[in-house]
Amino acid sequence: AQRVTQPEKLLSVFKGAPVELKCNYSYSGSPELFWYVQYSRQRLQLLLRHISRESIKGFTADLNKGETSFHLKKPFAQEEDSAMYYCALRDTGFQKLVFGTGTRLLVSP
């Protein structure tokens, strides 16, 4: 069965500190992995996807098939990064997503 695990419900860091939001997945096929973000009072939006291999707002995520992980990283957190972050998986060729339970990132000044 498809499953996405985000072990941390809350991650609290100070501004300028490095951030790593963990995501592990369970899937036997060829999944696509995503990070979605929801800022306060805004809708859920795509942050990045593994096939793009790009950095968005300073965030990067590398798919590690050996460890079945897709951790989200940023070297220097900013206060505006405070939000809810969801890791999600999608079977290649399909549209429906399987989400993790989310991690709330709180960046303090």
Added chain:
Amino acid sequence: SAVISQKPSRDICQRGTSLTIQCQVDSQVTMMFWYRQQPGQSLTLIATANQGSEATYESGFVIDKFPISRPNLTFSTLTVSNLSPEDSSIYLCSGGKGMNTEAFFGQGTRLTVV
């Protein structure tokens, strides 16, 4: 991408009644989905809304409880029927323009059943 307008944004309903949630997309989309997010939990897919035919429901969700309509490529509704307090959740619609494309979301409907 596209923009999804979802309404109502929130509602408080009496048990035993029903609530219909609407999603309007500003352009045609191939796929539309409905998710539920119960308090403290992840988003769970309820069903895929198929244009012109019956929705495809995920395990644990049935049409009698969650009837869905999708009369065209830009509009869908989800009804949550015979409400009970356990139905108190956030409901989100999502759309996509084709396989392997980005999924985008409505702003969600926060339902409280009293």
